[in-house]
Amino acid sequence: MSLSEGIKSTQSVVSVDEVPVKSIISGSNCKILVDHLVDKDETVVLALGYKQEFKRDFSLWTTFGVAFSVLGLLPSIASTLFYSLAVAGNAGITWGFLLGVIGIVPVALNLAEIASAYPVAGGIYYATAMLSPPKYKAILSWIAGWSNYFYQVTGAPSVGYGCASMILALAAVANPHYQYQTWHCYLLTVAITFVCSIIASLPTKWIAYINMGSSILNIGFLFISWIFMLCGNNREDNLTDWPDGMAVLLSFMAVLWTLCGFDSPFHIAEECSNAQVATPRAVVMTATIGGGLGFVFQLAIAYTIVDIDNAVNDELGQPYIAYLNQIMSKPRVLAIGSFAAILAFSMTFSCMIAASRVLFSYSRDNCFPLSRYWCKVNKYTKTPVNAVWANWVIGVLLLLLMFGGVAIDAIFSVGSIAPFISFCIPILLRITYARHTFKPGPWNLGRWTYLSGYIGCLFVLLMIPISVFPDYKGADNTMDMMNWTCVVYYGSMLLAIAWYYAYAHKTYKGPKSNITGDIIIGNDVDEIVEKVSMNKDFEAEKKIK
Structure with missing residues (x-):
């Protein structure tokens, strides 16, 4: 038959x-x-065990458009400039970035191969269950799923926070009498994410067109900003009290956060035509094109910046806007800075789209409390609207961390390390336990799978302890300079695992088919x-x- x-x-x-x-x-x-x-x-x-519930209105290019918008090179670099520029100076934003890309691309290649074999919205979580020993598939998929979800649910609020910070910094440039208040940033971020949630609730075809347009703006604004930035001066390096090598490793956190969105095509695979080929291609295109353009853009920053210390510690509180203020007239700062803010807005709703698909797909298998509500597809828009708004509420609560000062930085750190831990679990299983049982899809790496997989896993293994290091050590490290990732991410993961063993293991057995009725x-x-x-x-x- x-x-x-x-x-x-x-x-x-x-x-x-x-x-x-x-x-x-x-x-x-x-x-x-x-x-x-x-x-x-x-x-x-x-x-693969699931009903076709979405319309397949995404093509290779519109899928790439969503992923490139989630990547948001210009706003990502602008939002995380502190994490690379402050810890390792120009070395961090150039060679540190390039080394990070070299470590990330193998991860993207192996993830693309897995996406071709399992083109479902569950992505990482589903693949982990299929590649695991039967005895451990539930707990391993649980860990991979929750780690990926922590990254997804913190993505939109962290980008929205970055967008609000840039807008308020531009307001301070335009009006020197403006006095920044934390509650200004909080309310503006809530408003930005609210509007973006409305956009993320639209029908798939509308979302595809909007993201394609934002991808064009991403490339256009990136190029225009790059041209205007090429007119700069001197540099200064390592501003921490760690050795230079350690400072460069710490700077990798910025490139991890900037490029982590390459998995987005995986989560919208059920909305993509020719998914087994288009999805992995979009994953690889996002990682390689994003990495290359990001490196060239940051070379321009390194070449033109006048004073690193002043950019990092400027009263504007936003290093990218402070940097622009060093090399441009006020009108140009407002114009070029606005590009980054606009793209940060589009990046926010793209992150919400990906996050809603993750919550939806995991809820099909009863991974979350009240899963029956989050796994519903709206009958009018054919999108998981309930999941969009559940993520928005969680994001609004997470944003309260900004009233704790430096603690808000932890949501950026979660976005750096959480996705790569979740990516690494199925990749490691693929090249070890499942090396003889894995059925590759039409897009695969062939004999290069193992070399690429081991390089990617070793890179992630290196970055796991780096993710919890603070910028300063010993007596120089105070509560307000602490790296709170160990609490926000690792503490949350510990609670998720504890919940599994205390109760969830009774009802959760891994992915399950929803083919009924x-x-x-x-x-x-x-x-x-x-x-x-x-x-x-x-x-x-x-x-x-």
Whole structure:
């Protein structure tokens, strides 16, 4: 029997074991009858155990558009300039950035291979369960899923915070009498994320067009800003009391945060046509193009900056705007700085789109409290609107950290290390335990899988302890200079694991199929065709009565 055999003009059968994927329902000689003709993408997602609930309005380029918007090179660099420039000076934003890219690209390549094999919204979490030893698939997928979700749920509020900070810094440039207040930044960030939540709740086709437009703006504004910046001066290096080598390693946190969005195509795979090929291509394009353009852009900053110390410690409180203020007239600062703020806004709603798909997909398998609400797809927009607004509420609460001063920096650090830990788990399983059982998709690395995988995993292993190091050590490290990542991320992960062993292990067993109701699963095609016919006759009889 073929992969999807027509029964009637409006019916199809998918023979799961004939689809070249390993899934939660494969290996049981299972056949699925649906009441319409299915294409290749729907055949694959059905074989992976899920109903086709989204419209596939994303192409390779619109998927790349979402990912590139999540990457948001200009606003990402502008928001994290403190974390690279302050700890390692020009070395941090140039060679430190380039070394970070070299470590990240292998991670992206292996993740792309996995995305081709498992093109579902669950992404990292689903792949981890499929690649794990059966005994440990629940706990390993739980850890990978929660780590990825912590990164997703902190993404939009951290970018929104960066956007608000830039707007208020520009306000201070335009009006020297303006006095910054923390509550100004909080309310502005809440307003930005609220509007972005509305955009993220729109139908998929609208979102695709909006993100494609924002990607064009990303490249255009990046190029214009780069041209205007090439007119600068001197430099100064390591501003911490760590050795130079350690300072460069600390600067990697900025490139990790800047480039972590390359996994976004994975989470919208169920909305993408030709997903097994377009999704991995979009992952690789995002990491490589983003890394290359980011390096060239930061070279321009390194070449033109006049005074690193003043940029980092300027009363404006935003190093990128302070840097622009060193090399440009006020009108140009307002114009070029506005580019970064506009792109930070578009990056915020792109992050919300990705985060909502993660919450939706994990909730299908009862990973979260009140999962039945977050796994619903709105019948009008065909998008997970409930998940969008649940993430917004959590983000508003997280933003209260800004009243704790330096503690707000932890949401940036979570966005640096949490995704790479979640990426590394399925990659490590792929090149070790599952090396002989993994079924590669049409896009794969072939014999280069293992070399790339080990390089990527070793890089992440190096960065895990680096993520908790503060900028200053010993007596120089005070409470207001503490790196709170160990509390915000590692503390949260500890609670998630404790919850699993205390209660969740009783109900959570890993990904589960949601193919129920109108879609019937069985082994005997004739039997399930008969059941469908009987159901249709019964429904018709009820309508007549």
